[in-house]
Amino acid sequence: MKPSLATEMAPPFILVAHFFIAGIVFLSLSGVGLLSMSADSLGSFLSLSLAAFSHLYLLGFVMMIIFGAMYQLLPVVLEAPIFSKDFAYVQFYMYVIGVALMVSGFSVSTLHLLIPYGAVITYLSMAIFCVNVFMTFYRLEKIRLIGWFLLIATLFLFVSVTLGLLIGLTLEHGLLEIDIDAWVKAHIIGTLGGFVMMIVMGVSMVLIPMFSLSHGFSDMWIKRALSVYTLGIALGMATFVFGLDNFFKFTALALMFLGMAFYLIQMVIVMRQRVRKQNDYWVKNSVFAWVSLSVSMLSVSVYALKGEEKFAMLFGVFFFFGFLLSFIVGHIYKILPFLIWYEKFSPLVGKQKVPLLHQMVHTKTANTQTYSLWLAVILQASGILMQEQKVFFYGSVILLLSLVLVAFNAMYAFNFKIKENEK
Numbered sequence: 206m207k208p209s210l211a212t213e214m215a216p217p218f219i220l221v222a223h224f225f226i227a228g229i230v231f232l233s234l235s236g237v238g239l240l241s242m243s244a245d246s247l248g249s250f251l252s253l254s255l256a257a258f259s260h261l262y263l264l265g266f267v268m269m270i271i272f273g274a275m276y277q278l279l280p281v282v283l284e285a286p287i288f289s290k291d292f293a294y295v296q297f298y299m300y301v302i303g304v305a306l307m308v309s310g311f312s313v314s315t316l317h318l319l320i321p322y323g324a325v326i327t328y329l330s331m332a333i334f335c336v337n338v339f340m341t342f343y344r345l346e347k348i349r350l351i352g353w354f355l356l357i358a359t360l361f362l363f364v365s366v367t368l369g370l371l372i373g374l375t376l377e378h379g380l381l382e383i384d385i386d387a388w389v390k391a392h393i394i395g396t397l398g399g400f401v402m403m404i405v406m407g408v409s410m411v412l413i414p415m416f417s418l419s420h421g422f423s424d425m426w427i428k429r430a431l432s433v434y435t436l437g438i439a440l441g442m443a444t445f446v447f448g449l450d451n452f453f454k455f456t457a458l459a460l461m462f463l464g465m466a467f468y469l470i471q472m473v474i475v476m477r478q479r480v481r482k483q484n485d486y487w488v489k490n491s492v493f494a495w496v497s498l499s500v501s502m503l504s505v506s507v508y509a510l511k512g513e514e515k516f517a518m519l520f521g522v523f524f525f526f527g528f529l530l531s532f533i534v535g536h537i538y539k540i541l542p543f544l545i546w547y548e549k550f551s552p553l554v555g556k557q558k559v560p561l562l563h564q565m566v567h568t569k570t571a572n573t574q575t576y577s578l579w580l581a582v583i584l585q586a587s588g589i590l591m592q593e594q595k596v597f598f599y600g601s602v603i604l605l606l607s608l609v610l611v612a613f614n615a616m617y618a619f620n621f622k623i624k625e626n627e628k
Contacts (some may be wrong), residue, residue: 221274224270261308271400272300278354282407285341292336324374328366335363338359354403363390372389390445398441418480419478422475435464437458462502518589541564566617
């Protein structure tokens with residue numbers, strides 16, 4: 206199969222656009238929210254303001270973009286249409302309402318009763334997504350390597366959001382007698398590690414070779430990553446849910462790190478085979494993302510050994526912003542212009558002059574955004590290590606600027622028009 210972002214079995218562009226536009230809006234709001242929680246960034250890892258920000262950023266931006274990308278890429282990877290487009294639309298609107306209620310409850314103390322309602326709506330919307338994915342896979346005769354990443358990731362999502370729902374109901378109604386702190390950690394491992402990270406690993410094997418024009422490489426390391434990393438995530442979640450001893454915790458951590466190391470080795474192999482040698486904003490974002498992933502792995506290792514929460518926060522900065530934000534934004538610059546071009550300009554091919562894909566991204570803005578993101582991550586990390594609130598705040602301000610530039614470039618692509626003298 207020769208990968209392509211476009212296929213006759215893909216859902217209508219308007220569906221994917223729903224998720225991408227909402228994701229970018231949530232991203233901008235999360236940047237504003239980050240400015241208001243600078244003090245907590247140097248304090249408790251489980252504070253309410255951090256919970257509000259992490260749900261706004263992770264659920265509102267990261268997950269929304271992943272959902273949109275999954276609906277576009279599943280037909281490409283599986284060579285089969287998604288089970289139900291109607292399910293996807295219902296999921297989107299329920300998801301927006303649920304996330305909004307949860308973030309409001311975390312942000313405003315008088316609205317804390319909204320949290321369980323938001324959690325239930327968000328859970329149901331994610332359940333609809335999971336059913337949609339499961340039913341899509343159910344109709345397949347054979348599942349390829351990348352498909353296994355996406356399927357296992359969806360299984361972890363279902364388990365982790367179920368844990369999140371039970372945590373929310375326990376906090377408000379005393380539903381279960383559980384160790385909240387431990388279950389929250391299991392929830393984070395399942396969502397970030399089990400779903401988000403495995404989706405990134407899977408789609409990397411489609412998008413990185415596609416955009417870098419890499420061919421003829423071995424996929425041995427990513428196959429190893431699939432088995433080792435899956436085992437590590439499952440064991441890690443079980444360790445916190447069932448209260449297993451430290452042996453299992455460190456074994457799970459070692460397996461997860463080994464799996465991510467295998468993934469990084471695979472990415473190095475792919476990039477070394479690339480035909481396209483231009484180091485544009487996509488390459489810069491991708492490389493910075495992989496470097497940040499390595500630093501985040503080191504940070505969480507120190508946190509596991511020493512228990513100092515500043516290293517947990519350091520992990521958050523490098524994983525959330527250095528890795529996830531760089532990786533997602535870099536690929537938005539590639540995916541979004543193509544989908545818009547395919548929808549808007551491909552019918553005009555042969556009839557009039559149409560734009561090239563790189564023309565639909567404002568290059569200077571994209572480069573400025575990339576460098577400002579690098580600076581923001583460095584300043585935030587420095588502020589956490591030095592316990593300097595002002596330094597972290599300055600990094601947050603620069604990060605907000607970077608997010609505004611992302612939104613600008615997205616609007617630039619959506620509103621791109623052919624100049625009269627080019628028609």
